Amino acid sequence: MADKVAWKRNTMPKGDDAQGMALMTTEEVEKARNFHQSFPQYAVTPLASLPSLSKRLGLGGLYVKDESYRFGLNAFKVLGGSYAIARYIAQRLDKDIADLGFSELTKEQTRKDLGDVTFYTTTDGNHGRGVAWSANVLKQKSVVYMPKGSSAYRLEKIRNEGARAEILDMNYDDAVRLTAAESAKTPGSVVVQDTAWEGYEEIPGWIMQGYGTMALEADEQLKAKGVARPTHVFVQAGVGSLAGAIQGYFANAYKENPPTVVVVEADAADCLYRSALQDDGSSVNVGGDLDTIMAGLACGEPNTISFEVLRNHSACFVSASNWVAANGMRTLGNPMRGDDKVISGESGAVTAGLVTAIMEREDLKELRAALGLNESSQVLLFSTEGDTDPDKYLDIVWNGDYPAPR
16 A cells, blocks of 8 residues: 555575675775865765654654755765766776876866766766766766656756756666667767666766765764764665665674664665565566656666665665655654754655654554664664755645655
């Protein structure tokens, strides 16, 4: 039923996740963070603390990494796109990424040595804007395709970054295939996509490492608040690149006592949850229109690298309806007294909506018990976007679209 939150404890057989785990070691993530620090726009995004809400819910602490402040782009995705583009350029020029920070990348000599490059990608909005912004900053071109149902507002934001962009009459996964085909026919082009498939894994791996900057910052910020480690991490998933990056980072950083990681998907595109239900260690694809307000999660085919990391280490997979994300948006945007305010979009807020539902709803008490959520739990969430579609944000937060079932 659409009103229900469906979940499955992870009992999938273990696979070979050596590639994904090696990508997300602390050392590799620190390289990515060092690169991001070279940008004049870099600043550590806030880690919001919600002590009043955590007390109400019966948790020890609840913290939300607020990516609406990232590079002025209102979303985290630029972390992956910029790092992948830089790694690609470093490889092309036979240089070490440690020697190719912002100032070197933006020199005219670097552009001349590289030549003209067109970066192709598919996006619901945030990833494409990050790729377009990065390409523009580096004086290169970009082409961005968006699946049907994408926001016209997000399309214009991408075009404003200098990209050639359009919305296609196909779902996300089909748009990815078209993007790859178009790039293959275009001399001097490369696909910068945040999902991996057989034969296309290097660039998605770099994107995952770029996302690691966010995890490393959050880990350090928790320690600064006196929290030695999160006991639970809730992370949203589309293709799973973000989820795999977050899972990989924390599994590497806390090998002896890793946090319990819960992966949350939109119920219209819950390929990882369905893979957990199938329970044989293989991934399940979801097709069709993938109709959900969580546009950033409307992806039906898992990233091959991330899938192995998630099936080896994640505790639970959850399929959530639109109302879960909407409740998360309202909760974060209207905080209790003493709590930090977070402007979070549909894909960014689903984990907050889920945690609230788990702790308050009788029909989710078994999930609450299975995860061991209680007054000792220190819970970390990632709000991956702000109000990237302002009109939709107001319809949900002000006008009450997608109310929770009673």
